Structures are given as structure tokens and as C-alpha cells.
Amino acid sequence: MTNFKEDILQITTRLIVEEGFNYSEAKQKAGSMLKPNKRQKTKSNNFPTNLEIEKSVREYLKMFYWEELNNRVNFLRKLAINLMRELKAFGPILIGELSRDIATEYTILRICVFSDSSKEVLMHFLEIDIATEVLQLKHPFYRNRVEALGCQWEGHEVIVYCLNHGDKNLCSKGLSINxxxxxxxxEVRGNK
Structure with a gap:
């Protein structure tokens, strides 16, 4: 390892893949591991960007977990499409690492839906007998907070971000049902 940023990137990548940390938590943990004295300030440009981390995570998974990565991505895509079909009335889009072909054993399905109120989405889940937890989370694309619903779908953890119709311009940041x-x-045609 030749410099601080590369060291942080390697530790961050391992924490994300092997221990399930999110990008922000992994960077903080890696920073504290390399510079345990919190009084020492580290410039933010000494830390890898999220794009650099994503690239590193993808390379790590391809190197050490190639077959498992492909199987997991395909499996989670099928879960996601099933949930998105169920939520079709709300214009769902798949976001997060799975939308970029990255999946670890800790991957949470992240889907954005668009409605006048998160209560509409909550009522839909209640109608199909899915227990949900109402959450206040950081908006997936902006700095403000939004309501989200946490639940299990076919045995897998899901977060559904409830965005207003004005955010529909964000659809290009994720994958639509189609x-x-x-x-x-x-993928199915390629495997035949």
C-alpha cells in the first residue's frame, strides 16, 4: 500500500463486502483504523469517492466471488422485479448497488416509489399482508430526509423510499420495471 487514500480504499472495500458496512460507515471505520487519533484532521480529498469505492467493490467481488456474485445478482434481480410488479401503481425504480450489478450477502433491496403520501404505499403493503416499519431516512439522491418503509420481501430485507411525484425526474437514476x-x-438468453 503506497498512500493513505489507497489504504482507506482497500480497508473500506473489505468492510463493505465482508462485514456489510455501508460506504459512509466503512470510510469512517477505515479512517479511524489508520488514524486512531481523532484530533488529527484528515482532508476529505484524502478519502476515496463513492465511485472509487464502488469500482473497488466490484473488482473485489469479481476477483474473489465471481460465481457467487453472478448468482446473487440474478437472484436479487428476480426478487426486485417481483416486488416492483407488486408496486407497479407507484412507478417503482430499483436503485442502489443492485441496480449497478453489485450484490454482497448484505445487500438490501432499495426501491423508490412515487405517491402523494407514503400512507398509500403502507396501505398497499397492509392489504397484501406484508409487515412494514415506517422509517425516516436520508433521501437517496438529495440531502433531505424522506419517509421509507422497511420490510421483508420473499425473505429478503427491503427499503422502499416513498418519494413525491415531483421527484419522478429521478427515474433515470435507477432501473424501471421494463x-x-x-x-x-x-441474462436468461445469454445462459442458454
Whole structure:
């Protein structure tokens, strides 16, 4: 390891893949491991960007978990498409690492839906007998907070971000049902 940023990147990547940390937590933990004296200030440009971390995580998974990565991505895509079909009335988009072909054993499905109120989405889950937890989380694309619903879908942890209709311009930041369906179909054709 030649410099602080590379060291942070390697530790951060391992924490994300092997221990399930999110990007922010992993960077903080890696920083405290390398500079345990909290009084020492480290410039933010000495830390890897989220894009650099994502690239490193992808490379790590391909190097050490290639077959498992492909199987997990395909499995989680199928879970996601099933949930998105259930939530079709709310214009769901798949976001997060799975939308970028990254999945670890700790991956949480992250889906954005658009409605006038999160209560509409909550009522839909109640109608299909899915227990949910109402959460206040950071908006997936902005700094403000939004309501989200945490639940289990087919045995897997899910977070559904409830965004207002004004945020529909964000659809390009995720995968729509049609796009995800096309990816799944292409994968099936490629495996034949």
C-alpha cells in the first residue's frame, strides 16, 4: 500500500463486502483504523469517492466471488422485479448497488416509489399482508430526509423510499420495471 487514500480504499472495500458496512460507515471505520487519533484532521480529498469505492467493490467481488456474485445478482434481480410488479401503481425504480450489478450477502433491496403520501404505499403493503416499519431516512439522491418503509420481501430485507411525484425526474437514476425485465431476459438468453 503506497498512500493513505489507497489504504482507506482497500480497508473500506473489505468492510463493505465482508462485514456489510455501508460506504459512509466503512470510510469512517477505515479512517479511524489508520488514524486512531481523532484530533488529527484528515482532508476529505484524502478519502476515496463513492465511485472509487464502488469500482473497488466490484473488482473485489469479481476477483474473489465471481460465481457467487453472478448468482446473487440474478437472484436479487428476480426478487426486485417481483416486488416492483407488486408496486407497479407507484412507478417503482430499483436503485442502489443492485441496480449497478453489485450484490454482497448484505445487500438490501432499495426501491423508490412515487405517491402523494407514503400512507398509500403502507396501505398497499397492509392489504397484501406484508409487515412494514415506517422509517425516516436520508433521501437517496438529495440531502433531505424522506419517509421509507422497511420490510421483508420473499425473505429478503427491503427499503422502499416513498418519494413525491415531483421527484419522478429521478427515474433515470435507477432501473424501471421494463429495464430490469429486459436485463433479466438478456441474462436468461445469454445462459442458454
Amino acid at each position: 429495464t430490469l425485465q429486459q436485463i433479466i431476459e438478456n
